Amino acid sequence: MNWRVYYSVNYGDSRLGCDEMEEDVTIYEMGPRDGLQNEKKLIATQDKIRLVDAITDCGFTKVEVTSFVSPKWVPQMSDAAEVLEGIDRNKDVTYAALTPNIKGFNRALSAQATEVAIFAAATEGFSQANINCSIEASLARFAPVLKAAREHGILVRGCVSCVTDCPYDGEVDPASVVRVAKALTNMGCYEISLADTIGSGTPDQVAKMLDAVLNELPADRLAGHFHDTNGRALENIAVSLEKGLRVFDASVGGLGGCPYAPGATGNVATEAVVDMVENMGYETGLNLEKLSQVAIFAQSLVQTNELF
Ligand code: HMG
Ligand code: MG
Numbered sequence: 001m002n003w004r005v006y007y008s009v010n011y012g013d014s015r016l017g018c019d020e021m022e023e024d025v026t027i028y029e030m031g032p033r034d035g036l037q038n039e040k041k042l043i044a045t046q047d048k049i050r051l052v053d054a055i056t057d058c059g060f061t062k063v064e065v066t067s068f069v070s071p072k073w074v075p076q077m078s079d080a081a082e083v084l085e086g087i088d089r090n091k092d093v094t095y096a097a098l099t100p101n102i103k104g105f106n107r108a109l110s111a112q113a114t115e116v117a118i119f120a121a122a123t124e125g126f127s128q129a130n131i132n133c134s135i136e137a138s139l140a141r142f143a144p145v146l147k148a149a150r151e152h153g154i155l156v157r158g159c160v161s162c163v164t165d166c167p168y169d170g171e172v173d174p175a176s177v178v179r180v181a182k183a184l185t186n187m188g189c190y191e192i193s194l195a196d197t198i199g200s201g202t203p204d205q206v207a208k209m210l211d212a213v214l215n216e217l218p219a220d221r222l223a224g225h226f227h228d229t230n231g232r233a234l235e236n237i238a239v240s241l242e243k244g245l246r247v248f249d250a251s252v253g254g255l256g257g258c259p260y261a262p263g264a265t266g267n268v269a270t271e272a273v274v275d276m277v278e279n280m281g282y283e284t285g286l287n288l289e290k291l292s293q294v295a296i297f298a299q300s301l302v303q304t305n306e307l308f
Pocket of ligand 1: 034068100105107130132159160227258
Protein backbone atom coordinates (compact mmCIF):
# COMPACT_ATOMS: atom_id res chain seq x y z
CA MET A 1 0.00 0.00 0.00
CA ASN A 2 1.46 3.39 -0.81
CA TRP A 3 1.59 6.09 1.85
CA ARG A 4 -1.32 8.11 0.45
CA VAL A 5 -3.66 5.13 0.61
CA TYR A 6 -2.26 4.01 3.95
CA TYR A 7 -2.63 7.47 5.43
CA SER A 8 -6.19 7.99 4.30
CA VAL A 9 -7.26 4.49 5.36
CA ASN A 10 -5.74 4.83 8.79
CA TYR A 11 -6.11 8.49 9.52
CA GLY A 12 -9.02 9.47 7.28
CA ASP A 13 -9.25 13.19 6.84
CA SER A 14 -7.38 13.88 10.06
CA ARG A 15 -4.68 15.66 8.13
CA LEU A 16 -2.92 18.46 9.83
CA GLY A 17 -5.12 21.19 11.25
CA CYS A 18 -4.52 24.85 10.42
CA ASP A 19 -2.39 25.41 13.53
CA GLU A 20 -0.05 22.65 12.47
CA MET A 21 0.13 23.52 8.78
CA GLU A 22 3.51 25.21 9.07
CA GLU A 23 5.14 22.70 11.32
CA ASP A 24 8.65 21.74 10.33
CA VAL A 25 9.98 18.31 9.59
CA THR A 26 13.75 17.97 9.58
CA ILE A 27 15.35 15.49 7.24
CA TYR A 28 18.76 14.27 8.36
CA GLU A 29 20.47 13.39 5.09
CA MET A 30 22.32 10.07 5.36
CA GLY A 31 23.26 9.49 1.70
CA PRO A 32 27.01 10.09 1.85
CA ARG A 33 27.37 7.72 4.83
CA ASP A 34 24.55 5.18 5.06
CA GLY A 35 24.02 5.49 1.32
CA LEU A 36 27.57 4.82 0.21
CA GLN A 37 29.07 2.67 2.97
CA ASN A 38 27.68 -0.52 1.50
CA GLU A 39 29.14 -0.07 -2.00
CA LYS A 40 31.72 -2.73 -2.70
CA LYS A 41 33.91 -0.78 -5.10
CA LEU A 42 35.50 2.37 -3.82
CA ILE A 43 33.80 5.56 -4.88
CA ALA A 44 36.20 8.40 -5.62
CA THR A 45 36.67 10.84 -2.76
CA GLN A 46 36.03 13.74 -5.16
CA ASP A 47 32.64 12.27 -6.06
CA LYS A 48 31.74 11.96 -2.40
CA ILE A 49 32.70 15.60 -1.91
CA ARG A 50 30.59 16.63 -4.91
CA LEU A 51 27.68 14.69 -3.46
CA VAL A 52 27.92 16.40 -0.06
CA ASP A 53 28.21 19.82 -1.68
CA ALA A 54 25.22 19.15 -3.91
CA ILE A 55 23.25 17.97 -0.87
CA THR A 56 24.17 21.13 1.05
CA ASP A 57 22.92 23.17 -1.90
CA CYS A 58 19.43 21.63 -1.53
CA GLY A 59 18.95 23.34 1.84
CA PHE A 60 19.66 20.56 4.32
CA THR A 61 20.76 21.62 7.80
CA LYS A 62 21.91 18.15 8.85
CA VAL A 63 24.12 15.87 6.77
CA GLU A 64 25.83 12.69 7.94
CA VAL A 65 28.91 12.96 5.79
CA THR A 66 30.90 9.86 6.65
CA SER A 67 31.99 7.50 9.39
CA PHE A 68 35.23 7.10 11.32
CA VAL A 69 35.00 3.36 11.75
CA SER A 70 37.66 0.74 11.25
CA PRO A 71 38.83 0.86 7.61
CA LYS A 72 39.24 -2.90 7.80
CA TRP A 73 35.56 -3.28 8.57
CA VAL A 74 34.24 -0.66 6.13
CA PRO A 75 36.91 0.27 3.55
CA GLN A 76 34.48 2.52 1.69
CA MET A 77 34.64 5.05 4.56
CA SER A 78 38.42 5.06 4.88
CA ASP A 79 38.64 8.50 3.22
CA ALA A 80 36.43 10.08 5.90
CA ALA A 81 38.91 12.82 6.79
CA GLU A 82 39.56 13.72 3.14
CA VAL A 83 35.86 14.05 2.45
CA LEU A 84 35.32 16.34 5.43
CA GLU A 85 38.35 18.35 4.41
CA GLY A 86 37.22 18.74 0.81
CA ILE A 87 33.63 19.90 1.21
CA ASP A 88 32.48 23.49 0.95
CA ARG A 89 31.14 24.21 4.37
CA ASN A 90 28.03 26.21 5.01
CA LYS A 91 28.01 27.61 8.54
CA ASP A 92 24.32 26.75 9.00
CA VAL A 93 24.83 23.07 8.25
CA THR A 94 25.78 20.32 10.67
CA TYR A 95 28.34 17.97 9.09
CA ALA A 96 28.16 14.82 11.15
CA ALA A 97 30.16 11.62 11.34
CA LEU A 98 29.43 8.22 12.80
CA THR A 99 31.96 7.22 15.47
CA PRO A 100 32.00 3.80 17.17
CA ASN A 101 34.63 4.56 19.83
CA ILE A 102 37.02 7.20 21.14
CA LYS A 103 39.48 6.52 18.32
CA GLY A 104 36.75 7.36 15.84
CA PHE A 105 35.76 10.43 17.83
CA ASN A 106 39.32 11.75 17.88
CA ARG A 107 39.61 11.25 14.13
CA ALA A 108 36.26 13.02 13.62
CA LEU A 109 37.38 15.90 15.82
CA SER A 110 40.61 16.36 13.87
CA ALA A 111 38.61 16.39 10.64
CA GLN A 112 36.26 19.02 12.09
CA ALA A 113 33.06 17.08 12.05
CA THR A 114 30.52 19.34 13.73
CA GLU A 115 28.47 16.55 15.29
CA VAL A 116 29.04 12.85 15.92
CA ALA A 117 26.73 9.88 16.16
CA ILE A 118 27.30 6.82 18.30
CA PHE A 119 25.48 3.67 17.34
CA ALA A 120 24.20 0.85 19.50
CA ALA A 121 21.70 -1.92 18.84
CA ALA A 122 18.60 -3.21 20.57
CA THR A 123 19.82 -6.78 20.03
CA GLU A 124 22.97 -8.63 21.01
CA GLY A 125 23.18 -10.34 17.63
CA PHE A 126 23.40 -7.11 15.66
CA SER A 127 25.67 -5.44 18.20
CA GLN A 128 28.17 -8.29 17.84
CA ALA A 129 27.95 -8.37 14.05
CA ASN A 130 28.17 -4.62 13.56
CA ILE A 131 30.58 -3.41 16.22
CA ASN A 132 32.04 -6.64 17.58
CA CYS A 133 30.88 -6.29 21.16
CA SER A 134 27.88 -6.72 23.44
CA ILE A 135 25.37 -3.93 24.03
CA GLU A 136 26.79 -3.32 27.52
CA ALA A 137 30.34 -3.17 26.20
CA SER A 138 29.26 -0.73 23.48
CA LEU A 139 27.73 1.61 26.06
CA ALA A 140 30.97 1.48 28.03
CA ARG A 141 32.88 2.35 24.84
CA PHE A 142 30.61 5.33 24.22
CA ALA A 143 31.18 6.88 27.66
CA PRO A 144 34.59 8.37 26.78
CA VAL A 145 33.16 9.62 23.48
CA LEU A 146 30.43 11.54 25.31
CA LYS A 147 32.93 12.89 27.82
CA ALA A 148 35.30 14.12 25.11
CA ALA A 149 32.41 15.52 23.06
CA ARG A 150 31.20 17.51 26.07
CA GLU A 151 34.70 18.91 26.57
CA HIS A 152 34.85 20.01 22.94
CA GLY A 153 31.27 21.29 22.76
CA ILE A 154 30.23 18.72 20.15
CA LEU A 155 26.72 17.34 20.14
CA VAL A 156 26.31 13.58 20.14
CA ARG A 157 23.43 11.81 18.51
CA GLY A 158 22.58 8.24 19.44
CA CYS A 159 21.34 5.56 17.11
CA VAL A 160 19.59 2.35 18.08
CA SER A 161 19.61 -0.31 15.36
CA CYS A 162 17.07 -3.10 14.95
CA VAL A 163 14.12 -1.45 16.67
CA THR A 164 11.58 -3.89 15.22
CA ASP A 165 13.50 -6.87 13.79
CA CYS A 166 17.05 -8.15 13.81
CA PRO A 167 18.69 -10.19 11.06
CA TYR A 168 20.25 -12.39 13.74
CA ASP A 169 17.86 -12.40 16.72
CA GLY A 170 14.44 -12.07 15.03
CA GLU A 171 11.57 -9.90 16.23
CA VAL A 172 12.57 -7.33 18.81
CA ASP A 173 10.84 -6.66 22.11
CA PRO A 174 10.13 -2.90 22.34
CA ALA A 175 11.41 -3.03 25.94
CA SER A 176 14.91 -3.69 24.58
CA VAL A 177 14.67 -0.58 22.41
CA VAL A 178 13.51 1.47 25.39
CA ARG A 179 16.42 0.26 27.52
CA VAL A 180 19.09 1.22 24.99
CA ALA A 181 17.41 4.49 23.94
CA LYS A 182 17.16 5.55 27.58
CA ALA A 183 20.73 4.55 28.31
CA LEU A 184 22.03 6.64 25.40
CA THR A 185 19.87 9.59 26.43
CA ASN A 186 21.03 9.36 30.04
CA MET A 187 24.62 9.31 28.83
CA GLY A 188 24.05 12.64 27.06
CA CYS A 189 22.82 12.06 23.52
CA TYR A 190 20.61 14.95 22.49
CA GLU A 191 18.51 12.83 20.13
CA ILE A 192 17.98 9.13 19.52
CA SER A 193 17.52 7.86 16.00
CA LEU A 194 15.41 4.70 16.05
CA ALA A 195 16.45 2.50 13.16
CA ASP A 196 14.59 -0.20 11.32
CA THR A 197 17.90 -1.51 10.03
CA ILE A 198 16.56 -4.23 7.77
CA GLY A 199 13.45 -2.40 6.59
CA SER A 200 11.07 -5.13 7.64
CA GLY A 201 9.08 -3.25 10.27
CA THR A 202 5.35 -2.89 9.73
CA PRO A 203 3.42 0.22 10.77
CA ASP A 204 1.88 -1.77 13.64
CA GLN A 205 5.27 -2.86 14.92
CA VAL A 206 6.60 0.69 14.60
CA ALA A 207 3.57 2.09 16.45
CA LYS A 208 4.00 -0.38 19.33
CA MET A 209 7.72 0.27 19.53
CA LEU A 210 7.17 4.05 19.54
CA ASP A 211 4.45 3.83 22.18
CA ALA A 212 6.90 2.02 24.44
CA VAL A 213 9.73 4.49 23.83
CA LEU A 214 7.42 7.50 24.16
CA ASN A 215 6.46 6.33 27.65
CA GLU A 216 10.01 7.17 28.63
CA LEU A 217 11.32 9.78 26.20
CA PRO A 218 9.61 12.78 24.57
CA ALA A 219 8.98 12.80 20.84
CA ASP A 220 11.26 15.79 20.33
CA ARG A 221 14.23 13.69 21.47
CA LEU A 222 13.52 11.00 18.86
CA ALA A 223 14.09 10.52 15.14
CA GLY A 224 13.05 7.78 12.73
CA HIS A 225 15.54 5.93 10.51
CA PHE A 226 13.75 3.58 8.17
CA HIS A 227 15.35 1.35 5.60
CA ASP A 228 12.96 0.52 2.79
CA THR A 229 13.56 -3.15 2.00
CA ASN A 230 9.87 -4.04 2.09
CA GLY A 231 8.66 -0.71 0.71
CA ARG A 232 6.95 0.32 3.93
CA ALA A 233 9.26 3.08 5.13
CA LEU A 234 6.92 5.90 4.12
CA GLU A 235 4.04 4.30 5.99
CA ASN A 236 6.31 3.94 9.00
CA ILE A 237 7.18 7.61 8.77
CA ALA A 238 3.47 8.49 8.57
CA VAL A 239 2.89 6.52 11.78
CA SER A 240 5.87 8.20 13.43
CA LEU A 241 4.52 11.63 12.48
CA GLU A 242 1.22 10.69 14.06
CA LYS A 243 3.12 9.82 17.24
CA GLY A 244 4.82 13.23 17.24
CA LEU A 245 8.25 12.58 15.67
CA ARG A 246 9.48 15.37 13.42
CA VAL A 247 13.01 14.29 12.46
CA PHE A 248 13.67 11.56 9.90
CA ASP A 249 16.85 10.12 8.47
CA ALA A 250 16.79 9.47 4.74
CA SER A 251 19.19 8.80 1.90
CA VAL A 252 19.08 10.72 -1.35
CA GLY A 253 18.23 8.36 -4.20
CA GLY A 254 17.40 5.66 -1.61
CA LEU A 255 20.99 4.47 -1.75
CA GLY A 256 22.68 2.11 0.55
CA GLY A 257 22.31 -0.39 3.33
CA CYS A 258 24.42 -1.75 6.14
CA PRO A 259 27.22 -4.23 5.42
CA TYR A 260 26.21 -6.12 8.57
CA ALA A 261 22.50 -6.37 7.70
CA PRO A 262 22.55 -8.83 4.79
CA GLY A 263 19.84 -8.30 2.17
CA ALA A 264 18.62 -5.01 3.60
CA THR A 265 18.32 -2.16 1.11
CA GLY A 266 18.96 1.53 1.59
CA ASN A 267 17.33 4.17 3.66
CA VAL A 268 14.06 5.51 2.44
CA ALA A 269 14.71 7.92 -0.45
CA THR A 270 14.93 11.50 0.78
CA GLU A 271 13.02 12.89 -2.19
CA ALA A 272 10.09 10.55 -1.48
CA VAL A 273 10.00 11.60 2.17
CA VAL A 274 10.08 15.28 1.26
CA ASP A 275 7.30 14.79 -1.27
CA MET A 276 5.17 12.96 1.27
CA VAL A 277 5.60 15.24 4.26
CA GLU A 278 5.20 18.42 2.21
CA ASN A 279 1.98 17.00 0.77
CA MET A 280 0.85 16.46 4.34
CA GLY A 281 1.43 20.16 5.03
CA TYR A 282 4.82 20.10 6.74
CA GLU A 283 7.71 22.36 5.78
CA THR A 284 11.14 20.84 5.14
CA GLY A 285 12.95 23.89 3.75
CA LEU A 286 14.33 21.70 0.97
CA ASN A 287 14.38 22.32 -2.75
CA LEU A 288 12.75 19.22 -4.21
CA GLU A 289 13.78 20.04 -7.75
CA LYS A 290 17.46 20.25 -6.85
CA LEU A 291 17.05 17.18 -4.69
CA SER A 292 15.73 15.17 -7.63
CA GLN A 293 18.86 16.09 -9.61
CA VAL A 294 21.07 15.08 -6.70
CA ALA A 295 19.22 11.76 -6.50
CA ILE A 296 20.10 11.10 -10.14
CA PHE A 297 23.73 12.01 -9.46
CA ALA A 298 23.83 9.80 -6.35
CA GLN A 299 22.42 6.85 -8.23
CA SER A 300 24.85 7.40 -11.10
CA LEU A 301 27.75 7.09 -8.67
CA VAL A 302 26.58 3.68 -7.68
CA GLN A 303 25.70 2.53 -11.20
CA THR A 304 29.03 3.65 -12.63
CA ASN A 305 30.64 1.88 -9.76
CA GLU A 306 28.87 -1.35 -10.54
CA LEU A 307 29.87 -1.23 -14.21
CA PHE A 308 33.60 -0.92 -13.68
P1 HMG B 1 37.37 -4.37 16.54
O1 HMG B 1 38.14 -5.10 15.50
O2 HMG B 1 36.67 -5.15 17.58
O3 HMG B 1 38.18 -3.19 17.23
O4 HMG B 1 36.32 -3.47 15.78
P2 HMG B 1 39.53 -3.06 17.94
O5 HMG B 1 39.36 -1.94 18.93
O6 HMG B 1 40.02 -4.39 18.42
O7 HMG B 1 40.49 -2.52 16.79
C1 HMG B 1 40.92 -3.33 15.70
C2 HMG B 1 41.67 -2.46 14.72
O8 HMG B 1 40.84 -1.42 14.22
C3 HMG B 1 42.86 -1.74 15.37
O9 HMG B 1 43.81 -1.57 14.33
C4 HMG B 1 42.29 -0.42 15.73
O10 HMG B 1 43.25 0.59 15.85
C5 HMG B 1 41.38 -0.14 14.55
P3 HMG B 1 45.05 -2.57 14.17
O11 HMG B 1 45.77 -2.53 15.50
O12 HMG B 1 44.46 -3.93 13.89
O13 HMG B 1 45.79 -1.99 13.01
N1 HMG B 1 40.28 0.75 14.89
C6 HMG B 1 40.00 1.86 14.21
N2 HMG B 1 40.57 2.43 13.13
C7 HMG B 1 40.04 3.59 12.70
N3 HMG B 1 38.93 4.18 13.27
C8 HMG B 1 38.36 3.62 14.34
C9 HMG B 1 38.89 2.42 14.84
N4 HMG B 1 38.54 1.64 15.87
C10 HMG B 1 39.40 0.62 15.89
N5 HMG B 1 37.29 4.22 14.88
C11 HMG B 1 34.94 -1.53 15.58
C12 HMG B 1 35.43 -2.63 16.50
C13 HMG B 1 33.78 -0.86 16.28
C14 HMG B 1 36.05 -0.53 15.36
C15 HMG B 1 34.51 -2.18 14.25
O14 HMG B 1 33.62 -3.20 14.55
C16 HMG B 1 33.86 -1.21 13.33
O15 HMG B 1 34.50 -0.31 12.80
N6 HMG B 1 32.52 -1.36 13.09
C17 HMG B 1 31.78 -0.43 12.29
C18 HMG B 1 30.86 -1.14 11.39
C19 HMG B 1 30.09 -0.15 10.59
O16 HMG B 1 30.58 0.89 10.23
N7 HMG B 1 28.82 -0.50 10.29
C20 HMG B 1 27.99 0.33 9.50
C21 HMG B 1 27.56 1.57 10.19
S1 HMG B 1 26.25 1.30 11.36
C22 HMG B 1 24.83 1.34 10.39
O17 HMG B 1 24.89 1.41 9.20
C23 HMG B 1 23.51 1.33 11.10
C24 HMG B 1 22.83 2.70 11.09
O18 HMG B 1 22.68 3.21 9.80
C25 HMG B 1 21.46 2.56 11.75
C26 HMG B 1 20.67 1.39 11.19
O19 HMG B 1 20.24 1.45 10.03
O20 HMG B 1 20.53 0.42 11.95
C27 HMG B 1 23.64 3.71 11.92
MG1 MG C 1 21.02 2.72 8.50
